[in-house]
Amino acid sequence: MRKLLFILALILVVSSFSQELVVYTYSSFASGIAQKVIPIFEKQYNVKVKLLSFGDAGNVLARMILEKDQPKADVVVGLDQPLLRKAISEELLMQFVPESISKVKDRSLLDPQGYGTPYDFGAIALVYNTEKITNPPKSFRDLLDKRFARKLVVQDPRTSSTGLSFLLWTIAVFGEDGFLDYWKSLRTSILTITPGWDEAFSMLETGEADIMVSYATDGAYSYHEYGSLKYLPVVMEEGAFVQIEYAAIVKGTKNVEMAKKFLEFLLSESFQSEVPLNQWMYPVIEIELPEAYRYASKIEKVLPFDYDLFDRNGKKWLEEWAKVMIAK
Amino acid sequence: MRKPLFLSLVPTVFVGAFLIYPLILLVVRFPQIDLLRVLSMNSSVVRFTVFQALLSALLTMFLGIPGAYLVARTRLPTAIKSLVKSASMVPFVLPGISMAVGFLLTFGNNGLLNTLLSVFNIKVRILYTFTAVLIGHVFYNFPLFIRIVGDAFERIDKAILEMASLEGVSKFKRFWYIELPLVLPAIGSAFALSFLYCFTSFAVVLILGGIKYSTIEVSIYMYLKVLLDFESALALTFVQMIFVALASFIFLTLSARTGEFSGETLKERHPKWAYLYVVAVVFFVFLPLFMSSLGGFLRYGGSFTFQNFKGLFSQTVEWIIGADVKSIIFFSLILSALASVIVCTIGLITSYISVRHNNLISVLTNLPISISPATMAFGMILFTLLPLPVKLGAIYTLISLPLAHSSLQNLWRNLPREIEEAGKIDGCGALQSLFFITLPIFKKELLGIFTFSMAIALGEITATVILSEGRFTTVSVATYKLFSTRHIGEAQALNSILMWIVLLLFFVAEHFTERPSR
Numbered sequence: 001m002r003k004l005l006f007i008l009a010l011i012l013v014v015s016s017f018s019q020e021l022v023v024y025t026y027s028s029f030a031s032g033i034a035q036k037v038i039p040i041f042e043k044q045y046n047v048k049v050k051l052l053s054f055g056d057a058g059n060v061l062a063r064m065i066l067e068k069d070q071p072k073a074d075v076v077v078g079l080d081q082p083l084l085r086k087a088i089s090e091e092l093l094m095q096f097v098p099e100s101i102s103k104v105k106d107r108s109l110l111d112p113q114g115y116g117t118p119y120d121f122g123a124i125a126l127v128y129n130t131e132k133i134t135n136p137p138k139s140f141r142d143l144l145d146k147r148f149a150r151k152l153v154v155q156d157p158r159t160s161s162t163g164l165s166f167l168l169w170t171i172a173v174f175g176e177d178g179f180l181d182y183w184k185s186l187r188t189s190i191l192t193i194t195p196g197w198d199e200a201f202s203m204l205e206t207g208e209a210d211i212m213v214s215y216a217t218d219g220a221y222s223y224h225e226y227g228s229l230k231y232l233p234v235v236m237e238e239g240a241f242v243q244i245e246y247a248a249i250v251k252g253t254k255n256v257e258m259a260k261k262f263l264e265f266l267l268s269e270s271f272q273s274e275v276p277l278n279q280w281m282y283p284v285i286e287i288e289l290p291e292a293y294r295y296a297s298k299i300e301k302v303l304p305f306d307y308d309l310f311d312r313n314g315k316k317w318l319e320e321w322a323k324v325m326i327a328k
Numbered sequence: 329m330r331k332p333l334f335l336s337l338v339p340t341v342f343v344g345a346f347l348i349y350p351l352i353l354l355v356v357r358f359p360q361i362d363l364l365r366v367l368s369m370n371s372s373v374v375r376f377t378v379f380q381a382l383l384s385a386l387l388t389m390f391l392g393i394p395g396a397y398l399v400a401r402t403r404l405p406t407a408i409k410s411l412v413k414s415a416s417m418v419p420f421v422l423p424g425i426s427m428a429v430g431f432l433l434t435f436g437n438n439g440l441l442n443t444l445l446s447v448f449n450i451k452v453r454i455l456y457t458f459t460a461v462l463i464g465h466v467f468y469n470f471p472l473f474i475r476i477v478g479d480a481f482e483r484i485d486k487a488i489l490e491m492a493s494l495e496g497v498s499k500f501k502r503f504w505y506i507e508l509p510l511v512l513p514a515i516g517s518a519f520a521l522s523f524l525y526c527f528t529s530f531a532v533v534l535i536l537g538g539i540k541y542s543t544i545e546v547s548i549y550m551y552l553k554v555l556l557d558f559e560s561a562l563a564l565t566f567v568q569m570i571f572v573a574l575a576s577f578i579f580l581t582l583s584a585r586t587g588e589f590s591g592e593t594l595k596e597r598h599p600k601w602a603y604l605y606v607v608a609v610v611f612f613v614f615l616p617l618f619m620s621s622l623g624g625f626l627r628y629g630g631s632f633t634f635q636n637f638k639g640l641f642s643q644t645v646e647w648i649i650g651a652d653v654k655s656i657i658f659f660s661l662i663l664s665a666l667a668s669v670i671v672c673t674i675g676l677i678t679s680y681i682s683v684r685h686n687n688l689i690s691v692l693t694n695l696p697i698s699i700s701p702a703t704m705a706f707g708m709i710l711f712t713l714l715p716l717p718v719k720l721g722a723i724y725t726l727i728s729l730p731l732a733h734s735s736l737q738n739l740w741r742n743l744p745r746e747i748e749e750a751g752k753i754d755g756c757g758a759l760q761s762l763f764f765i766t767l768p769i770f771k772k773e774l775l776g777i778f779t780f781s782m783a784i785a786l787g788e789i790t791a792t793v794i795l796s797e798g799r800f801t802t803v804s805v806a807t808y809k810l811f812s813t814r815h816i817g818e819a820q821a822l823n824s825i826l827m828w829i830v831l832l833l834f835f836v837a838e839h840f841t842e843r844p845s846r
Contacts, residue, residue, distance in 0.1 A: 054796075062556055066710055205816075206437075
């Protein structure tokens, strides 16, 4: 009898274990939107979701690479296009396309290889101090104008994902052969290069710099949080550079069914409706945007970007960029 | 303490297990390291790194030695001295963003300096030049000289100096021929340390230098975090390790001569240049420090407010961080205090061995400088056996070890062997001699190191965020979470609180241990 009880208890323990879904993600997802929507998912499927975050998405993927032989996560949330490709080429993910993907109207958001499920997207923009700049730059060429000399602060693409996106944006506009020349000319407009977004923003706040590289939804954010329209975004007329965030199932998980349900959930209305005011990104399904989004830049023309090229040459681009910009 | 071999096992095993072994795990996991390619792609960065580190360390030395003398040997009021000694340590442990805000508010476009100068219609641009990098490094490394060299100055026997004066030796000659040789080993240690810290500098060079300047550490970060190219990151880490080991070795041989001296400290009237010096220090070190403590009052949009602090204790913030701020501060203090006890213990052992037996151990204790916290953290991920608090504690300990080691070296150098021997004759065992003779003499410095490593542990953000899994929250993880969810004001408020805690720690430590003037 006692033995039986023991075995029963063991089965209970084991089965309750499998009812735990381990999700790897970045910090702001875990302490932001997840707090609102994860309880809904847990209730809906009677499952416990264990969220683990390791700073930014790069850290998340680094950990997955290190844990490759014994993966601990069932689902990973937050890989953008380059990180998703890296994860695929490291064979860390399982192919899966949720049924609800049909709700995603813009087909260019989908992962052509069928691993990642897009759940939100945003665009890089230049954000300027409206009190100091009345005539903001409209295009990349415009940004080279004398009136912006030493006014712009950018993030180092070698240390910041925002900075990397901006670098890729210039490559999308000027091509592999032209972007370095553009950066050479841009040097006169750049005041300094910061290691991350935070430092750049503090420069805008203290009146040190007047323009920084940031996101298209920044105007909406500052209007919503502070009722302020002091800093407004502008997307260059050459076209927007879109950053898409994906979630995917981790290869080797024993929780495949629950993981699939989780990805379906990310495309549900209960999740997507929380995206605009928590992630400050655009939802991927048709949902009415909150009022604050009047002050987000419209993304009209999206620049195509060939990530195959990034896979092959990304390292070279960064090293060459450093050679042009640094330590002369 | 008669068995140096057995004793040296402790630090060797510690550094071996928590620094070298995780690194080996990384190398085994990523064996294709192409050192030559990485070096050729980064050759200009390597050159600049060495150049700026040498120049920065030299400048810090020229500014640091007079400061060390003033603090150690003059009759300046004790309160001022404690303030100089304690406050000057704070920048060293500040998160990069606080430092950046401090410099922007002091030397920036709309900073304090330019606001004052605008009365005379002058505008100066200090930031975003090579000068700014140097100022930043002096600001950071200045305390190394105050601590290490100051201590050496303090321990020069009054009798020797008075004798020299009786013989009619001029003050300059006395300094050149007697004092300088006596404090030279300490200068060597301090110079070595500040060279190494400037060598691996990261935020200062990027933020203050503007475009054009960058260090090896930035390239390592790129390979590791942006490209996830562990092979290249490891290759550059090895380059850094070799440089750090080589540099430590060179400085060691240069400053190897040790002497023993003790007795009372000679206290003199402060020279006239003291005023000028204090003004310069206030300007370059305390002003940015003070301004950065105001970062928490910065309102979104740039004006000043108390709102951020109110917000910090709100429900929303508790929700973002996952715990309330007070309990996080409490928990962080406990964890960092534990790590600091280990730092003191290991530092005592390594410094003893280096002074009394084999100085080579200093190469080992300096190694942690060459390995970025991110690399340490990724290595620790592969070290699956260890529980999380141990991983973090070990990293905190390693980061502080180089400074603990160098500061304590001086004390062993200056501890007269006769005292230990007298103890032995009286039948004092090794442990007894440690607890009743050595520790009481070292009390002051140990407390200083304890607070220093505590502050370092409290402020460490890179490794902590990578390892904490988001559930294990310290003050720095909380700051990170606030920044990443764009609660900039609250994040800076928390940073300001961290800074005041650190300042208070240093001040209390300094105050309690100030020896009564004789």
